[in-house]
Amino acid sequence: MTTVDELLALGDDALIAAQRLAEWTTRAPELEEDVALANIALDLLGQARMLLSYAADLERAGLEGAGRDEDALAYLRGEREFRNAQLTELPRGDFADALVRMLFFAAYQRELYAELAAGPDERLAAIAGKASKEVAYHVDHAIMWTLRLGDGTDESHRRAQAAVDRLWPYTFELFEDRPHLREAWLAAVEPVLAEATLDRPEDGRFRPTGGRKGVHTEHMGYLLAEMQSLHRAHPGASW
Amino acid sequence: MYGNDIPEQPGHARLLDEVAAAERDLTGRGLGGDGTEGGADDYFGAVIAADGKIEPRDEMPEAYRKSLIRQIAQHAHSEIIGMQPEGNWISRAPSLKRKAILLAKVQDEAGHGLYLYAAAETLGVDRADLYEMLLDGRQKYSSIFNYPTLTWADVGAIGWLVDGAAIVNQVPLCRCSYGPYARAMIRVCKEESFHQRQGYEILHVLANGSPEQKAMAQDAIDRWWYPSLAMFGPPDTDSTHSAQSMAWKIKRFSNDELRQKFVDMTVQQAEVLGLSLPDPDLRLGEDGHWAYTQPDYDELFTVIKGDGPCNRQRIEHRRAAWEDGAWVREAATAYAKKREGATV
Amino acid sequence: MSWPLWEVFVRPRRGLNHQHVGSLHAADAEQALRNARDLYTRREEGVSIWVVPATAISASSPEERDAFFAPAADKIYRHPTFYEVPEGAEHI
Numbered sequence: 313m314t315t316v317d318e319l320l321a322l323g324d325d326a327l328i329a330a331q332r333l334a335e336w337t338t339r340a341p342e343l344e345e346d347v348a349l350a351n352i353a354l355d356l357l358g359q360a361r362m363l364l365s366y367a368a369d370l371e372r373a374g375l376e377g378a379g380r381d382e383d384a385l386a387y388l389r390g391e392r393e394f395r396n397a398q399l400t401e402l403p404r405g406d407f408a409d410a411l412v413r414m415l416f417f418a419a420y421q422r423e424l425y426a427e428l429a430a431g432p433d434e435r436l437a438a439i440a441g442k443a444s445k446e447v448a449y450h451v452d453h454a455i456m457w458t459l460r461l462g463d464g465t466d467e468s469h470r471r472a473q474a475a476v477d478r479l480w481p482y483t484f485e486l487f488e489d490r491p492h493l494r495e496a497w498l499a500a501v502e503p504v505l506a507e508a509t510l511d512r513p514e515d516g517r518f519r520p521t522g523g524r525k526g527v528h529t530e531h532m533g534y535l536l537a538e539m540q541s542l543h544r545a546h547p548g549a550s551w
Numbered sequence: 552m553y554g555n556d557i558p559e560q561p562g563h564a565r566l567l568d569e570v571a572a573a574e575r576d577l578t579g580r581g582l583g584g585d586g587t588e589g590g591a592d593d594y595f596g597a598v599i600a601a602d603g604k605i606e607p608r609d610e611m612p613e614a615y616r617k618s619l620i621r622q623i624a625q626h627a628h629s630e631i632i633g634m635q636p637e638g639n640w641i642s643r644a645p646s647l648k649r650k651a652i653l654l655a656k657v658q659d660e661a662g663h664g665l666y667l668y669a670a671a672e673t674l675g676v677d678r679a680d681l682y683e684m685l686l687d688g689r690q691k692y693s694s695i696f697n698y699p700t701l702t703w704a705d706v707g708a709i710g711w712l713v714d715g716a717a718i719v720n721q722v723p724l725c726r727c728s729y730g731p732y733a734r735a736m737i738r739v740c741k742e743e744s745f746h747q748r749q750g751y752e753i754l755h756v757l758a759n760g761s762p763e764q765k766a767m768a769q770d771a772i773d774r775w776w777y778p779s780l781a782m783f784g785p786p787d788t789d790s791t792h793s794a795q796s797m798a799w800k801i802k803r804f805s806n807d808e809l810r811q812k813f814v815d816m817t818v819q820q821a822e823v824l825g826l827s828l829p830d831p832d833l834r835l836g837e838d839g840h841w842a843y844t845q846p847d848y849d850e851l852f853t854v855i856k857g858d859g860p861c862n863r864q865r866i867e868h869r870r871a872a873w874e875d876g877a878w879v880r881e882a883a884t885a886y887a888k889k890r891e892g893a894t895v
Numbered sequence: 896m897s898w899p900l901w902e903v904f905v906r907p908r909r910g911l912n913h914q915h916v917g918s919l920h921a922a923d924a925e926q927a928l929r930n931a932r933d934l935y936t937r938r939e940e941g942v943s944i945w946v947v948p949a950t951a952i953s954a955s956s957p958e959e960r961d962a963f964f965a966p967a968a969d970k971i972y973r974h975p976t977f978y979e980v981p982e983g984a985e986h987i
Contacts, residue, residue, distance in 0.1 A: 331642065334650075337657055338638045338868065341876025342898070343631065343665050344919055344930040350658035351933050354651060361647050383646045407879045456925060463889065464882025471878070542703055543645045549761050551645040551703075551753075608957050662934055669918040672900060678920060679897035735917070742938070880898065883922035890923065 314433045316371045317395060320385070321489070321524055322424075323363030324396035327386060328532075329417060330356035331539055335404045348453060352414070355446040360386075362439045387543035391533050392526040399482040401523075401532045408461050408468070408475040415454035416479055419500045420486045421447040423493040455504050462508025469509065476505065477513050484519040566722050570740040573725035577604075577733065599800055604730035607673040615799055619729050620674050621690070622801065627667035628685045628692035632865050634660045636700040637709055645703060652749050653706060659746070663739045670731040686870050693717075694851060695782050697859030704757055704764075704771035710750015712772070712779040712817070718747060719813045720783065728800035751820065758824050765826075772821070773829045781846040783810040789848075814843045900949040901927040903934075905941035913945050921946075 333353040340346035364382040372379030380388070399417060404410065425447060428440035461472040487494040505512050522528065543551075595611050598604070605611055634657045641657065644650035668678045684690040695713055700706065721743075724736040757768035784790055784806040796802035804812075814833075818841050821828050834842045853859065898920040904913035916935050921927035927946040935941065955963050971977050980987055 327647075334641050334654055337641060337654065337661075338634045339872045339875070341872075341879035342920065343661050343668075344921065344934060345876075345879075346634075346661045347658055347665070347937075348930065348933040350654055350661070351937070354654055354658070357647065357651050357654065361651070364647075386647055387645075407876065453929065456929065460883045460886040460922070460926075461879070464885045465878065467878045468882030468885075538642050542643045546645070546761065546763060549645075549764055550756060551649055551760075606957075608954065610957060658937075662937065665919060665934055666917055672918065677897065738917075880922075883926065884898065887923035 314370070314436055316367050318489075319363055319367035319370065319436075321395040321397075323360050323367055323385070324394050325400050325417075325421075326356045326363060327360035328394070328396040328400040328535065330354075330360055331535060332400065332402075332404060333410070333414075336410060341407055349410075352450050352453065355443075355450065359439070359443045359446070362442075366435055366439065383543070387540045391528055391536055394526060394528065394532065394536070395524050396528075397482070397485045397523045398520050398529050398532075399479065399486065401529055401535055402479070402482065403531050405475065405478075406471060407457075408471040409479070411454055411457040411461065412472065412475040413479055414450060415458050415501065415504065416483050417486075418447050418450035418454055419497050420483070420493070422451055422500070423496045424490065427490070427493070451500070458504055458510070459508045462505070462510040472508065473510050476510050480513040481516065481518045482520055484515075485521050485523055488521065488524060566718055567740075567744055569722050570725050570737060573722075573733070574737050576726070577737070599728055602800070603728075604733065605728055606730045614795075615801075616674055618796065618799070619732065619801060620671055620676055622796075623667055623671040623674075623732055623735075624676075624681045624684070624690050625692060627664045627671060627681070628690060629696065630660045630664035630667060632685075632692045632696045632869065633713075634664075635865055635868055636696055636698070636861075637706055639700050640703060640706050643703070644706075649753070656710075656746055656749060659742055663742070666735040666738055667732075670729075670735040673731045682873060686866060686873070688857065688866075691855065693782060694854040694859060695778050696865060697854050697861045698774070698778055699861055701774075702767050702771060704754065704767040705775070707750045707753030707757060707768065708771035708775040710746055710748075711754055711820070712750075712775050713782070714743060714747040714750060715817060715820075716779045716782045716813050718743060719809050719816070723803040723809075724801075726800075726803060732801075751824075754824055754826065758826050768824075769826050772826055776829050777846040780810060780814070780843070781848070781851040783807070783813065785848055785851070786845070811840055814841050815839075898922045898926075901931075901946045902949050902952060903927075903931045904945040904947070905931075905935055906943040907940060908942055913943065916940075918949060924948075 330353045333349055333356065336349045337346060337353075340349055361382050364385045368380050368382060368385055399413065402409075402413070405413075422444065425440040425444045429437050429444055431437050431440075458472065461468040463469070483497075487497070502512055520529070595605065595609065595615070598609070605615075637653060637660075638657050641650060641653050644653050668681060671681060672678060681690065685692065695716075700709070718740065721736055721740055725733055725740060727733045727736065754768050754772070757764040759765075787793060787805045787807045790806050793802060793805055797805070818828065818833060818835075830844045832842065832844050836842050854862065857863075899922075900918055901921055901924075902918050903916050905916045906913045919927065919930050919934055921930050924946060928944060931944045931946050936944070967973075
């Protein structure tokens with residue numbers, strides 16, 4: 313059966329990815345893209361809410377009395393209690409970072425949700441089924457941009473390659489719990505990089521890890537400080 | 552969908568009805584008839600007189616075209632710059648539900664800016680030129696967005712007061728004589744119907760929350776009330792563009808008429824919230840309208856001239872986004888060119 | 896530098912024609928379609944989208960208004976209401 317920790321890992325991935333992506337609002341290269349990125353951030357936020365609510369319900373079932381809800385989980389846990397992969401918390405970076413990260417992350421989510429949608433946990437399967445349609449579009453959007461940045465101008469190629477090189481090591485952590493998914497992920501990602509005239513980095517020894525155990529990058533504390541500040545300033549308040 | 556747990560705002564449904572009526576009139580005009588059967592010499596004048604719509608390639612006075620470009624561009628710029636003060640709180644929204652609503656709202660504003668730029672482009676200008684005029688100060692945006700959002704309650708106050716004032720301004724534009732502008736406004740008004748409600752809901756929750764929350768809500772209203780009144784522009788006696796715009800049926804009510812309408816709606820809504828408007832001289836007159844204290848128009852002109860608290864910050868933010876995105880836009884263009892060449 | 900302009904047509908639901916809803920900017924057709932989806936169907940407004948480069952549209956000119964459209968005005972026999980239906984006839 314699904315555990316609270318597993319749900320937190322799924323929900324935290326979506327939440328932190330949404331928090332980072334939403335930073336692009338008012339900052340995208342064109343207005344059309346501002347709208348597109350906000351759509352994707354809203355999808356991720358929706359996934360996070362469903363997953364965290366499920367985690368909260370599951371946690372409550374094993375407790376006496378009132379448990380936590382999605383907001384208590386999002387706003388009142390400390391950094392060491394967050395289970396997201398480090399890829400999602402890395403700073404916003406430039407537009408190439410955003411879209412290459414989207415490619416890596418959405419392609420992972422697509423494999424993951426496809427598996428969960430066919431799994432034995434009905435509630436999780438329903439969430440994954442809905443999310444599958446969303447991430448299919450995220451993958452599509454990320455591919456569209458990876459091709460344009462990789463095979464666009466010299467500058468865009470340079471930036472896209474730098475983003476690929478920077479982010480590649482962080483993709484290993486995504487598959488720690490489900491190593492079998494990486495093959496399908498590579499089969500999706502590698503042809504895109506090739507078509508975008510980008511080099512697929514070597515699988516080196518630098519493979520940051522720890523997110524699933526609550527060990528994060530130094531960036532995570534600032535992300536949470538910002539996200540949680542207002543909620544924490546008014547303990548017990550309704551919004 | 553986004554919260555039904557608050558009292559209906561008095562006056563809200565009536566405004567939406569007006570939008571729906573404008574849309575019905577637009578689609579229900581029937582076959583042919585634009586009011587100018589028989590090829591009048593003054594086609595433009597005849598269409599305006601018959602309350603018809605001017606469409607993009609129609610002949611029109613150059614001054615009408617220029618005036619529309621100015622107004623539509625200003626409106627579009629306001630939507631885009633207006634994303635910033637609220638966008639300031641997306642990362643800190645106090646619940647996940649509020650975060651989703653706010654993100655969707657700010658995203659809508661980008662969309663509305665786009666619809667409006669599209670309407671302006673039917674008049675033969677390019678969006679990139681309009682951006683440039685925004686960035687170098689040749690075109691303005693609503694001065695209200697040059698005030699800072701200091702607390703979460705400001706998000707509520709912007710939704711309730713600023714969007715409320717905007718809707719009062721915009722609903723008559725759904726009947727504006729220029730077709731693309733009227734159609735864009737109908738779309739904008741319909742989508743915006745949730746914006747004002749979410750702001751009102753935020754304030755309602757705060758007003759019924761802890762003493763700190765209530766104080767936060769009152770403080771926000773105190774700061775946003777007069778700038779919201781100033782959104783309707785200078786008093787009719789000083790307004791430079793009004794008369795001609797009314798004759799062309801771009802504008803259908805004067806600044807003071809719209810301001811009065813807004814005050815009349817808002818007073819009762821404030822009572823329902825249990826919060827006060829910062830005007831000790833509000834009095835219900837015998838004519839059924841509320842007498843109110845005028846906003847400080849000197850302050851308005853200071854802000855319009857560029858010296859409000861956030862003018863520089865807003866434009867710098869917009870400029871940075873545009874300039875930082877140049878390499879991305881160029882990449883997409885270069886990619887498209889390569890593909891075109893490849894398929895020939 | 897900016898991207899070219901595209902006109903957007905959306906089929907609101909099956910059984911209806913595509914309708915012009917507005918325009919947007921995109922570097923190519925693929926991107927234009929996606930931008931149209933994000934911009935013009937955020938509230939489930941459509942089931943199918945067309946995008947057309949604005950420069951590819953040939954439009955009738957307002958000066959030809961009378962020559963193009965006035966002749967249709969007196970051909971009222973093209974409309975069903977022109978015809979009298981004898982009393983008692985149903986389903987016509």
